[in-house]
Amino acid sequence: MQHQPVGTEVKEFDLERQSVRDLNQFLHHGLEGSAIRSIEIANPGGRHAIAAGVNHPVDIEVRGHGGYYLAGMNKHANVTVYGNVGWGVAENMMSGSVRVKGFASESAGASGHGGTLIIEGDASLRCGISMKGIDIVVGGDIGNYSAFMAQAGHLLVCGDAGHALGDSIYEAVIYVRGRIKSLGADAREEAMTDADYAKVAQLLGKAGFDHNPREFKRVASARQLYHWNADANQEY
Amino acid sequence: MDMNKPVDEHPMVEHPRHVSLEESWGYDRKILDYIQNAAAHGLYEIRGLGAKRSVPHFDDLVFLAGSASRYPLEGYREKCHTKTVLGTRFAKKPIELEIPITFAGMSFGSLSARVKEALGRAATELGTSTTTGDGGMTSEERQSSKTLVYQCLPSRYGFNPDDLRRADAIEVVIGQGAKPGGGGMLLGQKINPRVASMRTLPEGIDQRSACRHPDWTGPDDLAIKIEELREITDWEKPIYVKVGATRTYNDVKLAVHSGADVIVVDGMQGGTAATQTVFIEHVGIPTLAALRQAVEALEEMDMRGKVQLIISGGIRTGADVAKALAMGADAVSIGQGTLMALGCNNDTYFQNGHHWDASADYAALNTKAGFCHHCHTGKCPVGITTQDEKLELRLEPEVGARHLKNYFKTMNMELTTVARACGKSNVHHLEREDLVALTIEAAAMAKVPLAGTQWIPGVNGF
Numbered sequence: 001m002q003h004q005p006v007g008t009e010v011k012e013f014d015l016e017r018q019s020v021r022d023l024n025q026f027l028h029h030g031l032e033g034s035a036i037r038s039i040e041i042a043n044p045g046g047r048h049a050i051a052a053g054v055n056h057p058v059d060i061e062v063r064g065h066g067g068y069y070l071a072g073m074n075k076h077a078n079v080t081v082y083g084n085v086g087w088g089v090a091e092n093m094m095s096g097s098v099r100v101k102g103f104a105s106e107s108a109g110a111s112g113h114g115g116t117l118i119i120e121g122d123a124s125l126r127c128g129i130s131m132k133g134i135d136i137v138v139g140g141d142i143g144n145y146s147a148f149m150a151q152a153g154h155l156l157v158c159g160d161a162g163h164a165l166g167d168s169i170y171e172a173v174i175y176v177r178g179r180i181k182s183l184g185a186d187a188r189e190e191a192m193t194d195a196d197y198a199k200v201a202q203l204l205g206k207a208g209f210d211h212n213p214r215e216f217k218r219v220a221s222a223r224q225l226y227h228w229n230a231d232a233n234q235e236y
Numbered sequence: 237m238d239m240n241k242p243v244d245e246h247p248m249v250e251h252p253r254h255v256s257l258e259e260s261w262g263y264d265r266k267i268l269d270y271i272q273n274a275a276a277h278g279l280y281e282i283r284g285l286g287a288k289r290s291v292p293h294f295d296d297l298v299f300l301a302g303s304a305s306r307y308p309l310e311g312y313r314e315k316c317h318t319k320t321v322l323g324t325r326f327a328k329k330p331i332e333l334e335i336p337i338t339f340a341g342m343s344f345g346s347l348s349a350r351v352k353e354a355l356g357r358a359a360t361e362l363g364t365s366t367t368t369g370d371g372g373m374t375s376e377e378r379q380s381s382k383t384l385v386y387q388c389l390p391s392r393y394g395f396n397p398d399d400l401r402r403a404d405a406i407e408v409v410i411g412q413g414a415k416p417g418g419g420g421m422l423l424g425q426k427i428n429p430r431v432a433s434m435r436t437l438p439e440g441i442d443q444r445s446a447c448r449h450p451d452w453t454g455p456d457d458l459a460i461k462i463e464e465l466r467e468i469t470d471w472e473k474p475i476y477v478k479v480g481a482t483r484t485y486n487d488v489k490l491a492v493h494s495g496a497d498v499i500v501v502d503g504m505q506g507g508t509a510a511t512q513t514v515f516i517e518h519v520g521i522p523t524l525a526a527l528r529q530a531v532e533a534l535e536e537m538d539m540r541g542k543v544q545l546i547i548s549g550g551i552r553t554g555a556d557v558a559k560a561l562a563m564g565a566d567a568v569s570i571g572q573g574t575l576m577a578l579g580c581n582n583d584t585y586f587q588n589g590h591h592w593d594a595s596a597d598y599a600a601l602n603t604k605a606g607f608c609h610h611c612h613t614g615k616c617p618v619g620i621t622t623q624d625e626k627l628e629l630r631l632e633p634e635v636g637a638r639h640l641k642n643y644f645k646t647m648n649m650e651l652t653t654v655a656r657a658c659g660k661s662n663v664h665h666l667e668r669e670d671l672v673a674l675t676i677e678a679a680a681m682a683k684v685p686l687a688g689t690q691w692i693p694g695v696n697g698f
Contacts, residue, residue: 024467048460053397053468068457069464073397088451091464094396110451111392113436130392130450132436149446151436168444170437226441227424 009036016043020050027077031056046086051079057096071098074115090117093134099207106143109136112153118207125162128155131172137207147174148184156203158211166219170226174219175200177211186225190218280514282421284611284621285580286414286507286550286572291522293505293550294559296678297671298687301657309656316652317662320567322544323405323474323497326466330497331383331405331474333567334363335648336663337557339640340502340548340571341387341407341478343369345422345431345443346509346611348628349376351578351620354636356380361637362644367407367569370420370445372434373399380633385476388465390419391445393435397468405498406465407476408458410449410487413506413523413549415515416480420445423510426614428623455490462495476500481526481549482519488533488545498544500569501530505550507572509621510612523549524563525681531564532683540564554650561651562658562666563682577643578620578636581608585618585630592630594618 013023023041030036038059044050048067051060054077062070065083072091081089084102093112100108103121110126112134119127122140126148133152144162147155150172160178167184174187175196183189192200192214200213259265274280302308309316323330339359344352346369353376359366365383368374372394378384386403388395400406411417422431422443432439452461462475477491478500491499503523508516527547534540547560548569560568572580583598583605584591594605597617601610611621619630655663658670672687673679679686680693691698 020467021471025470028470049464049467052464053400055397068460069451072464073400073468075397087457087460088464091451092392092395092397107451111395113396126450130446132392148450149444225444226438228421228442 009034010038010040011036012040012042014042015045015047015050020047023050024052027051027054027056027058027060031058044083048086051077054079054096065102074098084121089119090115090134093117103140104138108138109134112136114153116203116206120207122159128153128172128174131155135203135206137203137209139207139209141178144181145184147172150174154199154203156200156207156216158209166221168225169219169221171221173199175203175216176219177215177217180217180219183219186222187219188222190220192216192218280512282423282510282512282612283516283609284507284509284511285575285609287505287516288609289517291504292524292675292677292681293522294524294556296524296675297559297673297682297684299558299562299654299658299670300672301654302659306659308659309661311653311656314656314661316655316660317664318648318652320664322546322567323476325474325497325543326471326495327405327474327497328470328472329404329474331365331385333365333383335644336561336565336567336651337362337551337644337647338364338385338546338567338569339366339574340506340569341367341369341385341409342571342574343422343509344371344374344377345393345426345435345623346370346621348619348622348631349374349430350628350631350633351636352377353380353633354578354631354640355574356384357633357637358640358644359383361641364644365404368399368403370422371431372396373402374434378402387478389445390447390449391435392450393437393443393445400465400469400473403469403473405474405476406469407478407500408462408465408496409478411478411480411482411502412508413480413502413504413520414508415511416482416520417447418511418515418519419447420508421510421612423612423614426612426623431623455494458490458494466495474498476546478502480506481521481523484521484526484529485533488530489537492534492537492539492543496543498546498566499530499534500546500548501526502569503527503547503549506548507575508611522681523547523551524678527560527563527565528682534564541566554647555654557647557651558654558663558666559671561663562670563668566664573643574640575620577639578631579618579639580616580620581606582618586635587630587632594630 041062044064046067052072055075057076060079062081067086069088071079075094077096079098081100086105088107090098093115095115097116099118104119104123106125108123108127109117111130113132117136120139125143127142127146131150135154137156141159147166151170156175161180163181164184166187197213320333320336355366360382367385385405387407389409424440474497476498477496479487481503503526504520544566547565551568594617616622671684
C-alpha cells in the first residue's frame with residue numbers, strides 16, 4: 001500500500017465536458033505528490049473504463065451510472081458509485097474498495113485479486129467469476145454461474161443465488177443467505193464454523209448490512225476436481 | 237480338417253502359410269495403439285509438442301527467384317532490411333524489432349524460470365521480443381527482456397496492472413493453435429510452490445485454465461475490454477489479439493473490429509505443453525490456410541499494413557519465415573522451434589561445461605530422444621519443460637540464450653538470402669507472386685499457382 005500525504009482538495013470531472021481519457025490520465029499521473037484527497041465524477045453517462053487502472057489511495061465518487069469495467073484493476077483507491085454499473089466492475093481489482101449503490105451487470109469483480117467490492121443491489125451473471133482473493137459482498141441476488149473457477153477470496157450474497165453456483169470452484173468460499181437454485185460441479189454446501197461466522201460478520205460490517213451471520217450458509221469446493229478423474233464422465 | 241493339428245502337419249498344406257506384414261491403412265499401428273490404450277485405461281492421451289502428423293505446410297511452397305524477368309540482388313554486398321514495426325494503429329509506443337522473428341508466448345510453469353531467462357536474453361541480443369504465458373511475468377524474464385509482450389489469458393493467472401504497465405505490448409489470447417477452443421491443464425507434478433503462488437492455487441493440484449475469458453464473451457465486449465486495457469496503460473502499448481486458427485477469416489475481421497493493433501494467428505501445427513491429442517491432431521486448420529485467410533480478411537478491410545499480422549504454428553526455418561512474409565505476414569512467432577534450439581529432444585544436455593547423456597532419463601519416460609512428447613510430465617530429460625530443482629539446472633540460461641541466438645540468426649540469414657534472390661532489398665517486400673505450390677492442396681490453401689502452371693484451385697471457377 002502506498003502511503004501518501006493526506007490532502008484536502010477535491011477535484012471534479014464532468015464527463016459531459018471531459019473525456020474518460022482526460023480523467024484516467026489525471027488519475028494515473030496527476031495525483032502523485034498532490035494534496036488532492038477526493039475526486040468527484042459527474043455525468044458518467046454509462047461510459048466505459050471510468051477510473052480504470054487507478055494506483056493511488058484516493059477517494060473517488062461517481063455520481064451516476066457507469067459502463068463496463070468501472071474501476072477495473074483498481075489499486076488502493078476507494079470508489080463509490082451512486083448508480084448502476086455495467087459488466088466487469090472492479091475487474092481484476094488488486095486492493096482498495098469499490099462500492100456500488102445500485103445494481104451491477106455481469107462478471108462483477110471478475111478475477112479480482114484483492115480489496116473489497118460491495119454491490120448494494122443485485123449482481124447479474126458470473127459475479128466473482130475466476131476471483132483470486134477479492135472479497136465481494138452483494139446486498140441482493142446474484143445470477144447464474146457466479147464464482148465459476150473462483151480461486152481465492154469470499155463472495156457473500158445477502159439474497160438468492162442462481163444456477164451452477166461455484167462451479168469448478170477452488171479455494172474461494174461463498175456465503176449465501178437466501179436460496180441457491182443449484183450448485184455447480186464440485187461445489188458443496190458445508191457446515192459453518194466459528195471462523196466463517198466471524199468472516200461473515202466482518203464482511204457485513206464492511207458493507208454496512210445488519211443481517212445475522214447465523215442466517216448464512218457456506219459453499220466451498222469438494223476438491224474432487226483438483227486431480228483430473230477420467231471416470232467422472234462429466235458428473236462431479 | 238483336424239483343428240487340433242499344427243497346420244504344417246495337415247496333408248493339404250504343403251508349406252507354412254505366408255502371412256503378409258502389410259498393416260491395415262485404416263487400422264495401422266497408431267490407431268491400434270490408440271484403441272488398445274483407450275480400451276485398457278479408459279483415458280485419452282494428454283501430451284505436448286504439437287501434431288505428429290503431416291498437413292499441408294510451407295514446405296509445399298517454393299520461391300520463384302529472380303532470373304531474366306526479375307533481377308536478384310547480390311547476396312553478400314547488397315543489403316536486405318529486416319526491421320519490423322508492430323502496433324502502429326493506435327499505440328503511442330509501437331514495437332520496433334530488428335528482425336521479423338519473435339518468441340511465442342510460453343508459460344512459466346510449463347517452462348522453468350531459467351528457460352524464460354534464456355528466452356529474454358536471446359531476444360534482447362537479437363533485437364526482438366519475447367512473450368509471457370499463462371503463469372504471468374517472472375522477474376527473470378522482465379529483467380532479461382528488452383521487449384516483452386504480456387499475455388492476457390483466460391485464466392488470468394499472475395495477471396496484474398503492475399505487470400501490464402511493465403510490459404511493452406499486451407497480447408489478449410483468445411485461442412492457441414494446438415487447442416483452439418480448449419483450456420489448458422498444467423498437471424500437478426509441475427506445480428511447485430512458486431508456480432502455485434503465482435497462480436493463486438494450491439501446490440500439486442492439476443491446474444485447469446479456462447477456455448474463455450471471464451469478463452467478456454464476444455467481439456463487441458472485446459472491443460470494450462481492449463479499450464479498458466488501453467486506458468489502464470495510457471494508450472501507450474500495442475494490443476495484440478491472438479487466435480487459434482479455425483474460422484480465421486471471420487476471427488481476424490472481428491479482431492480488427494475490436495480494435496486490435498496486431499493480430500496473431502496460430503495454426504494447427506502450433507505446440508503446447510499439455511493438451512489432449514484429439515485437439516492437437518484434429519482441431520483447427522493448418523497454418524498455411526490460416527495465413528492466407530487472415531491476409532485476405534485484412535486486405536478486404538483495407539487494413540493490410542495498418543493492423544500487423546504475426547503468424548505462428550510450426551515455423552521452423554528461414555524458408556518458413558520467408559514464405560510466411562511473402563504470403564502477407566508482418567512477422568512470425570516461434571515456440572516449439574525455440575525449445576528444440578534449447579535442446580528439446582537432444583540425447584545430451586550441457587551442464588557445468590560438459591555434455592551429459594540423458595538417455596536413461598528418456599528411457600525412464602518410456603521414450604527416446606527425438607520421440608519425446610513428455611512436456612506435461614515435468615520430467616524433461618534436458619531441463620526445459622520442468623519445475624524440478626535438479627532437472628532445471630540442466631539448462632543454463634547463458635548457454636540456452638546462445639543457442640537461441642544462433643538459431644534465430646541462422647533463420648534471419650536464410651530469410652534475407654531468399655529475399656535477395658527474389659530481388660528484394662527489404663524482407664517485407666516479399667510477395668505472394670514470389671511463390672508457387674508443389675501440391676494441389678497447398679496451391680488451394682495458399683491461393684498461389686501450382687508450380688509450372690497458372691492454376692490456382694478454386695479461383696476463377698477452376
